[in-house]
Amino acid sequence: MRLIAKAIAVTGAALLLTTGAATAIEIHNGSISQDEVLKTQKAWGDALIAISKEHEEKGPDAARVMAANVIDAAYGYRLGPVLFKPTLTQEPQTFRTDREGALAYFVGQNPNYPADTGFALKGWRKVEVNNAAILLDGEYATTLGKVSFTDKQGKVTTVDKSWTFKKDDAGVIRIVQHHSSLPYQAK
Amino acid sequence: MRLIAKAIAVTGAALLLTTGAATAIEIHNGSISQDEVLKTQKAWGDALIAISKEHEEKGPDAARVMAANVIDAAYGYRLGPVLFKPTLTQEPQTFRTDREGALAYFVGQNPNYPADTGFALKGWRKVEVNNAAILLDGEYATTLGKVSFTDKQGKVTTVDKSWTFKKDDAGVIRIVQHHSSLPYQAK
Amino acid sequence: MRLIAKAIAVTGAALLLTTGAATAIEIHNGSISQDEVLKTQKAWGDALIAISKEHEEKGPDAARVMAANVIDAAYGYRLGPVLFKPTLTQEPQTFRTDREGALAYFVGQNPNYPADTGFALKGWRKVEVNNAAILLDGEYATTLGKVSFTDKQGKVTTVDKSWTFKKDDAGVIRIVQHHSSLPYQAK
């Protein structure tokens, strides 16, 4: 491109070449697109279903290995604390800002987290995300919406969910904030 | 500063002058500090208490005017949709991505939101924020923690709360994401 | 959308409705696209040509008014200091971090900047941008490349130019950094 640019500068002509030059611009796009957000949300749901099936077919050890891999791929614990408030946690272990706490939430089996029964082990068959709104700003995207989980008996659980995603240096999108809660029930 | 810089370039001396020059650098800092986050959280709680007292002393109209001002100052509805999931909302009006929905949540009095009784009108006297973790990244800060509200009878309500703050072009910090939920109760 | 989402949660069906729901997501995109960068660069060149013609047709006062409007629209002086190193400035007024210095550079006529003859008044007829590389990251985009200016005699001047653009709260793209220099000539 720079050779072509020189030609333009010298001759003052070369409009056709300019088009050629434009295709040679080096572009680095660090921003997350809406499409990437939707795909990342879908991948999160697919992974939850996969852990459920792994558990049913191969048992808790295999499910734990898979869940650890999913957490390492999907969450940003390598980047710093993750602001994770899972749906079903309680005091004094409401928040899971480190990897161990997240893994305990998804597959249980950790005596340090005695209340955790394993959210990913509940026989999930379908996960559906219905976003109300999405904010896109560069490396960050934030979403708010309903997420519905259907188990193998067909029972549907719907939660309110906020996610903040960050595209890391390698271009991989990681969850850095995740607040999930059961819908409020007026008494 | 630039005159001084010239002097340095020409003479190769002037170490003392360098110190003087350093103070003349024009700095624009668009980032939110931890201290600003904590002050903004405190201001949100103080405003909630102020609306409660305004309601008790001057009635619902005055409270609504104050709440509208608080929302305009504290939330980023001017910047786009706000990802707001209040503590006590239900389907089909769970999410309050526009200003009208936020105002209805805080002071009720809106026939379009018949379930809203006015969260800010519940006689609040103390608001306490206990952050579990804070992410700071430029214009954005995200927090996760417990917020406790004490009313005039001394009854305490504690919620799980995520906030994302954005410093706008004018340097004012606005809430652009706010997910609040009652703690999960195992059945 | 939220009404539809509720229907999905209740019935567990409604795949077709999901597509409808997706179109109702509120999206706020604060990021600059490559296309916006290219259009903003072109607008900068068009404005330079327009000031040249205004000067020829209506004189220096009209050119100064137009240039002031261009600077207010294209540069981010309202956001803070702009890191502007124009092509033809010298010590002790090399850098033009405030609006007055930028206006003086483009149209001269300011006794505080006696060396400025008005870069925008040099009879420009064509401006061509050839980017070598572009970085996109949210509100910010940074470009590096050659920019060629052709005057009414057909003489071409080519400079090396870096720009950083920022999309402000209102969605308008502003120049916050601009370093321009004549190509190095080996002696």
Place this chain on the structure above:
Amino acid sequence: MRLIAKAIAVTGAALLLTTGAATAIEIHNGSISQDEVLKTQKAWGDALIAISKEHEEKGPDAARVMAANVIDAAYGYRLGPVLFKPTLTQEPQTFRTDREGALAYFVGQNPNYPADTGFALKGWRKVEVNNAAILLDGEYATTLGKVSFTDKQGKVTTVDKSWTFKKDDAGVIRIVQHHSSLPYQAK
């Protein structure tokens, strides 16, 4: 901290404990501070001097090894193209958006870049940065100013320089944009 927060919620007291709790917040700060910018600029100058001395004491091979290490540490070529316009480059190799081009500029010895004589090999003894303005925004900081280089004969070369720094996922600050130019000389 979360155990303490629980105590507060239950008892409604514990103001002293709150102070203790505050110290336990997990903080992740992805933003660059002014101090980090100044240290990074100084490190860049120190590295340039170190390469000059390595060249004089151990020869061109050792200098090239050191320069490669400096580039890998100081520049963001691992993150994408770097928008690098060095002081002394010319068409058709003005811009050095990849690592090879940067290394050739600093130490020469590359037949693909026949005009490069090695800017880092010119016997530098002192590097002084005089910033005119600095923009800080999260992971990014942009600076504009004069940088003066003094060689072993005491000759001073001053350039106009823009830098954009990015703090990467590991917390290391990298140059992603670097435009350097000799001051304009009116004819």
